[in-house]
Amino acid sequence: MDNIYINSSLAILFLPLLAFTIQIFIGKRLPRQGDWVSISAILFTLLLAGYMFISMLAQYDPNFRYESSFTWMDLGDFKIRLGFLVDNITIIMLLVVALISSCTHIFSIKYLDGDIRYSRYYAYLGLFTFSMNGIVLANNLVSMYIFWELVGVSSYLLIGHWFEKESAANAAKKAFLTNRVGDIGFFIGIMTVFTAVGSFAFTDIFEGVALGSIEGATLTFAGICLFAGAMGKSSQFPLHIWLPDAMEGPTPVSALMHAATMVAAGVYLSVRLFPLMTPDALTFIAYIGGFTAFFAATIALTQNDIKKVLAYSTVSQLGYMILAVGTGVYTAAFFHLLTHAMFKANLFYGSGSVIHSMHHALHKKHDHDTDPQDMRNMGGFKEKMPITFWSMTISTLAIAGVPFFSGFLSKDAILGGTLSFAQNHPQHFLLPIFGFGAAAMTAFYMFRMIFMTFYGPSKMPEIYDDIHESPREMTGPLVLLGTLSIFVFYTLPYFNPFSTHGWFTDLIVAKDSFVPGNISAHEIAEHAHHAHMPAMILSLSVAGIGILLAGLMYLKKILSADTWAKNSGPLYKLSLNKFYFDENYDRFLYQPLMKFADKVAYFDWELYDKYFINGFGKVTSWLSNISGKFDYEGIDQGLVDGVGRSAKNVGHSLRNIQTGRIQNYILYVLAGAILMIIIQAV
Amino acid sequence: MDQLVNYLYISAILFSLGLFGVITRRNGIAVLMGVELILNAANINFVAFSRFGGMNVSGHVFSLFVIVLAAAEAAVALAIIITIYNSMQTVNVDDASRLKH
Amino acid sequence: MSELAFWLVAAITVVSAGMVVFSGQLIYSAIALLFTLLGVAGLYIFLWADFMAGIQVMVYIGGILVLIIFGIMLTHKIESVKISQTNVQRKIGAFVVAVFLLFLASSLGSAPWFQMVTTEPSETVSTVGKLLMTKYLLPFEVASILLLGSLIGAAMLSRKEG
Numbered sequence: 001m002d003n004i005y006i007n008s009s010l011a012i013l014f015l016p017l018l019a020f021t022i023q024i025f026i027g028k029r030l031p032r033q034g035d036w037v038s039i040s041a042i043l044f045t046l047l048l049a050g051y052m053f054i055s056m057l058a059q060y061d062p063n064f065r066y067e068s069s070f071t072w073m074d075l076g077d078f079k080i081r082l083g084f085l086v087d088n089i090t091i092i093m094l095l096v097v098a099l100i101s102s103c104t105h106i107f108s109i110k111y112l113d114g115d116i117r118y119s120r121y122y123a124y125l126g127l128f129t130f131s132m133n134g135i136v137l138a139n140n141l142v143s144m145y146i147f148w149e150l151v152g153v154s155s156y157l158l159i160g161h162w163f164e165k166e167s168a169a170n171a172a173k174k175a176f177l178t179n180r181v182g183d184i185g186f187f188i189g190i191m192t193v194f195t196a197v198g199s200f201a202f203t204d205i206f207e208g209v210a211l212g213s214i215e216g217a218t219l220t221f222a223g224i225c226l227f228a229g230a231m232g233k234s235s236q237f238p239l240h241i242w243l244p245d246a247m248e249g250p251t252p253v254s255a256l257m258h259a260a261t262m263v264a265a266g267v268y269l270s271v272r273l274f275p276l277m278t279p280d281a282l283t284f285i286a287y288i289g290g291f292t293a294f295f296a297a298t299i300a301l302t303q304n305d306i307k308k309v310l311a312y313s314t315v316s317q318l319g320y321m322i323l324a325v326g327t328g329v330y331t332a333a334f335f336h337l338l339t340h341a342m343f344k345a346n347l348f349y350g351s352g353s354v355i356h357s358m359h360h361a362l363h364k365k366h367d368h369d370t371d372p373q374d375m376r377n378m379g380g381f382k383e384k385m386p387i388t389f390w391s392m393t394i395s396t397l398a399i400a401g402v403p404f405f406s407g408f409l410s411k412d413a414i415l416g417g418t419l420s421f422a423q424n425h426p427q428h429f430l431l432p433i434f435g436f437g438a439a440a441m442t443a444f445y446m447f448r449m450i451f452m453t454f455y456g457p458s459k460m461p462e463i464y465d466d467i468h469e470s471p472r473e474m475t476g477p478l479v480l481l482g483t484l485s486i487f488v489f490y491t492l493p494y495f496n497p498f499s500t501h502g503w504f505t506d507l508i509v510a511k512d513s514f515v516p517g518n519i520s521a522h523e524i525a526e527h528a529h530h531a532h533m534p535a536m537i538l539s540l541s542v543a544g545i546g547i548l549l550a551g552l553m554y555l556k557k558i559l560s561a562d563t564w565a566k567n568s569g570p571l572y573k574l575s576l577n578k579f580y581f582d583e584n585y586d587r588f589l590y591q592p593l594m595k596f597a598d599k600v601a602y603f604d605w606e607l608y609d610k611y612f613i614n615g616f617g618k619v620t621s622w623l624s625n626i627s628g629k630f631d632y633e634g635i636d637q638g639l640v641d642g643v644g645r646s647a648k649n650v651g652h653s654l655r656n657i658q659t660g661r662i663q664n665y666i667l668y669v670l671a672g673a674i675l676m677i678i679i680q681a682v
Numbered sequence: 683m684d685q686l687v688n689y690l691y692i693s694a695i696l697f698s699l700g701l702f703g704v705i706t707r708r709n710g711i712a713v714l715m716g717v718e719l720i721l722n723a724a725n726i727n728f729v730a731f732s733r734f735g736g737m738n739v740s741g742h743v744f745s746l747f748v749i750v751l752a753a754a755e756a757a758v759a760l761a762i763i764i765t766i767y768n769s770m771q772t773v774n775v776d777d778a779s780r781l782k783h
Numbered sequence: 784m785s786e787l788a789f790w791l792v793a794a795i796t797v798v799s800a801g802m803v804v805f806s807g808q809l810i811y812s813a814i815a816l817l818f819t820l821l822g823v824a825g826l827y828i829f830l831w832a833d834f835m836a837g838i839q840v841m842v843y844i845g846g847i848l849v850l851i852i853f854g855i856m857l858t859h860k861i862e863s864v865k866i867s868q869t870n871v872q873r874k875i876g877a878f879v880v881a882v883f884l885l886f887l888a889s890s891l892g893s894a895p896w897f898q899m900v901t902t903e904p905s906e907t908v909s910t911v912g913k914l915l916m917t918k919y920l921l922p923f924e925v926a927s928i929l930l931l932g933s934l935i936g937a938a939m940l941s942r943k944e945g
Contacts, residue, residue, distance in 0.1 A: 661775075661776050661871075663704070663705050663706070663713075663871065663872065664872070666701075666704060666705050667705050667872065667875065667876060670701065670705070670879050670880070670883055673883070674879065674882055674883055674886065677886050685898075686896050687891060687892070688789075688793070689826065689830070691888065691891060692793050692796060692797060692826065694887045694888060695800070696796065696797070696800050696819075696823075697887075698880050698881075698883060698887070699800045699801060699803070699804050700800075700804070701880055701883070702804050702876055702877065702880045703803065703804035705872065705876040705879075705880065706870040706871055706872060706873050706876045706877075707870060707871075708870060708871055709809060711809060711851060711854050711855055712804075712809060712812060714851065714854075715804075715812055715813070715851065716803075716804060718816065718820075718843075718851075719800055719803060719804070719816075719819065722819070722820065725823070726823060726826055729826075729827055729832045729835055730830055732830075732832070733830045733831055733832070733901065734896075734898045734899060734901070735897075735899060736899040736901055738904070738910070739904070739907055739910045739914060740914065742832055742835050742907060742911050743915060746835070746838065746911070746915075747919075747922060749838060749839070749842050749843070750926045750929070750930060751929070752842075752843075752847060753842055753846055753847055753930070753933075754929050754930055754932075754933035755933075756846075756847045756850055756851065757850065757933050757934065757937040758933050758936050758937050758940070760851070760853075760854040761937035761940035761941040763854060763858060764854065764857055764858060764940075764941045765940050765941055767858040773858045773859075776871065
C-alpha cells in the first residue's frame with residue numbers, strides 16, 4: 001500500500017471520518033462549535049483530490065488504474081477481499097465530492113449560523129463525505145454496499161436535521177425507507193452475482209461474466225436487481241418520491257447530497273457496472289431513465305416552491321444520466337454527472353441564498369406565515385442580489401443546454417447517444433421523444449424559475465427593501481461553481497464549444513461490455529458520432545422553444561400562464577399535484593397493506609391467540625403444577641440446596657485462612673511452591 | 683571465586699533471608715528492606731550468569747534496570763508508608779487492614 | 784589471597800543480611816543493610832562488573848538506603864536510638880523459608896552447571912553505555928518514564944492533604 005494514489009485516497013477517505021469523530025464527541029466544546037475542524041479537514045481532502053486530479057491530467061493515460069485489496073474475512077475456502085480501486089473515474093468523482101463538499105461546508109457557515117445543532121450538522125456532513133468517498137473508492141460490491149447504506153444513514157440524519165418540524169422528520173423517514181426498497185434489490189443482485197461468480201470484486205465479476213459463469217436471464221435479473229439500488233439512490237421512477245420531500249433538509253445539504261453527490265451514486269454504480277448489463281437489462285434501464293426524465297420534467301413545470309422545482313429538475317437530470325447508461329453511452333452519463341454536479345449544486349446554493357435573504361427579510365417584519373421558498377412571493381431580486389442572479393443564470397443556461405456552457409456538451413452527448421440508439425432500434429422510438437421533450441421542458445421551467453425570482457415587479461413590496469445579497473461565505477461557492485459551469489473547463493485542451501471532445505473524453509474511454517454478444521463500445525461511439533449533428537440541432541431548437549415560451553409567459557406576460565393552465569385542464573392539476581404519486585401510493589399500497597395487516601392481526605388475536613395459544617397455555621399450566629411439586633420437594637430441597645449448604649459450610653471454614661494480611665498470603669504462596677517442588681521431586 | 687555455584691549459593695541465602703524478612707516483619711520499612719534483599723539476590727544472579735554464561739554485559743544492563751526499578755519502588759513504597767503513618771499513626775502493615783472484609 | 788577476600792566479602796554479605804532481618808531494632812537493620820549492599824558491590828567486583836559495583840554503591844547506598852533511613856526517622860518519634868519492632872509468624876515463617884532454602888540449595892548443588900571460560904573485559908562502562916543507547920534504548924526510555932512517574936507519584940502521595 002505504498003502507492004501515492006492509494007495513500008492519498010486513504011487520507012481522503014478517513015479525514016472526514018476523523019472530523020466526524022471529533023465533532024460528534026467534543027465539537028460543542030470547541031470554539032465556534034468546531035466548524036473549523038470540519039472545514040480544514042475537507043479543504044485538505046480537496047487539496048489531495050486536486051493533487052490526484054492534476055497528476056491524472058499530467059499522466060493523461062486512459063488506462064490508468066491502481067487497485068489494492070486485503071482479505072477481510074477468511075473462512076477456509078471462502079474468502080472475502082475488500083479494497084480500493086483508483087482510476088480516472090474514481091479521481092474525478094473524488095474531486096467532485098471534495099469540491100462540492102468543501103463548498104457546502106463553507107456555505108453552511110452563514111446559512112446555519114446560530115443553529116442549535118450546528119456542530120452536529122458539521123459532524124454529519126463529515127460522515128456523509130466519508131461514506132460517499134467510500135462508495136467511490138470501493139473495488140467490490142460488499143464495501144460499496146456498506147458505504148451505500150452509510151450514505152443512506154447520513155442522508156436520513158441530514159434531511160431530519162430540523163426534526164422538530166414534523167414534515168422534516170417524515171421526509172427523513174420517507175427517504176430512508178424508499179431507499180431501503182431499492183437497497184433490498186441491490187442486495188439480492190449482489191448475492192445473485194456472488195453465488196454465480198464467487199467473488200465480490202468488480203474485476204472478478206466482469207471476468208466471470210466474460211467467461212459465461214453467469215449469463216442469460218440470470219444475468220439480466222442480477223443486473224436489474226443491482227440497478228434497483230441505483231433507482232433508489234438516484235431517485236428513479238417509481239422510487240423518485242423521496243427526493244422532493246428531502247428538500248426539507250437544509251439547502252446546502254440539498255446541494256451536496258440531493259443534487260451533486262449522493263443521488264449521483266446510483267449513476268456512478270450504473271456506470272461502474274455497465275459492462276455486466278445484458279441488452280435486456282439495458283433496455284429496462286433506458287426506459288426507466290427516459291420515463292423519469294420526461295415525467296419529472298412535467299411535474300417541475302408547475303411547482304411554485306423554488307426548491308421543489310430544483311428537486312424535480314434533479315430527478316429529471318438523473319433520469320437523463322440513467323437513460324444514457326441504458327442506451328450504451330455510459331461515459332456521457334458520467335460526463336453529465338460531472339457537469340450536473342457543478343451547475344445543480346450551484347443552483348441549489350443560489351436558491352439557498354435567495355431563501356436565506358427572504359427568510360431574514362420576513363423575520364424582520366415578524367412575518368412567520370409566509371413561505372420564504374414560494375416563488376410567488378419573490379420577483380425583482382436581480383438588482384438586489386446581483387451575484388446570486390448571475391451565477392444562477394449561468395447555471396440555468398448550462399442546464400437548459402445552451403451552447404458555451406457545460407450542460408450543453410454533456411446533454412448533447414446523451415441526446416446524440418439516445419438518437420443513434422433509436423436509429424438502430426426503431427422500436428424504441430419513445431426514448432428520444434422522452435429525451436428531447438424533457439430537454440424542452442427543462443429549458444422552460446428553469447427560465448420560469450429565473451424570471452419569477454429575479455425579474456418583474458416584486459410581489460411582496462413590503463419586504464423588498466430588506467432583501468440583501470448574501471455574505472461572502474455564501475457568494476464564494478456561487479461564483480466558483482458558476483464559473484465551473486462554463487464550457488472551457490471541460491473541453492480543454494481543445495477549444496471547440498460545440499464538441500464534447502476534451503480531456504474528459506480522452507481520459508474516460510468507454511470499455512466494451514463483458515456480456516458476450518453485446519455491441520462493442522467502438523460501434524456505439526461510431527453511431528453516436530453520426531447522430532451528433534441532428535441531435536445538436538434538435539436539442540438547440542427545443543431548448544430555444546422552451547426558453548422563448550418561458551420568456552413570453554413570465555417575462556413579457558404576452559401569454560398568460562393562467563389561461564394556459566386552465567386550457568390544459570386536468571393535465572395541469574396532475575402536474576401540480578405530482579401525478580398524485582404520494583396519494584396513490586397511500587391508497588393502493590399503504591392502505592391495502594394496513595387493511596391486510598388488520599385482518600391478519602384479527603385472525604392472529606381472535607382465533608389463533610384466544611383458542612390455540614391460550615388452550616395450549618392451560619394444558620401447560622396444569623402440567624407444570626405437577627412438575628413444580630416434584631421440582632421443589634425433590635430437586636430443590638435435596639439436590640440444589642444440599643450442594644449450596646455444603647459449599648456454605650466449606651466456605652465458612654475456609655474463611656479463616658483469608659486473614660487479609662499480605663504476609664500470610666506470601667507464606668501460603670511459599671508453602672504452595674514447596675509443595676509443588678515436593679510433588680515434582682516425587 | 684571462580685565458581686558460578688558459589689555466587690548462586692550466596693544469592694539463594696540472600697533471597698531466603700529477604701523472603702523471611704518480608705514474611706515476618708511487622709514494620710513496613712523493615713518489609714521494604716527485605717524486598718531490597720530479594721532484589722539484590724536477583725541482581726547477583728544476573729551479573730553472575732552474565733560473567734560465566736558468556737552473555738557479556740547484557741546481564742549488567744538487566745540488573746541496571748532492576749536497580750532503577752528498586753529505586754522507583756522504594757520511593758513510592760516509602761511515600762505510601764509515610765501517608766499511612768500520617769493518617770493512622772502506625773507503620774505496621776497488619777494494622778493497615780481496613781480493606782479486610 | 785583473592786580467594787580469601789572473596790569468602791570474607793561473602794561472609795560479610797550473608798551475616799549482615801541476617802542482621803537486617805533478625806535485628807530487633809530498625810536502625811541496626813538499616814546499618815546492617817548498608818554492609819549487605821556494600822558486600823554485594825564487592826561481589827560485583829569479583830564478577831568483573833566494576834560499573835555495576837559503582838552503581839550499587841551510588842544508587843543503593845547513596846539513594847535507597849538514605850531514603851529508608853529518612854523513612855524511619857519520619858515515621859517514629861525519635862527519643863532514643865532504640866526503635867524496636869516486632870515480628871509475626873516467626874516460627875512457621877522460619878520453618879517454611881528454611882525448607883525452601885534447603886530445596887533451593889540442593890537443586891543448585893545437583894545441577895550440572897555449564898560454565899564458560901571467558902576473559903576479563905577491558906572495560907564495561909562503554910559497552911554498557913553503547914548497549915543502553917542501541918539495543919536497550921526502548922527499555923531505557925521506558926525506565927526514565929517510570930522514574931518520572933514514581934517521582935510524581937511519591938510527591939503526590941506524601942503531600943499533607945494527600
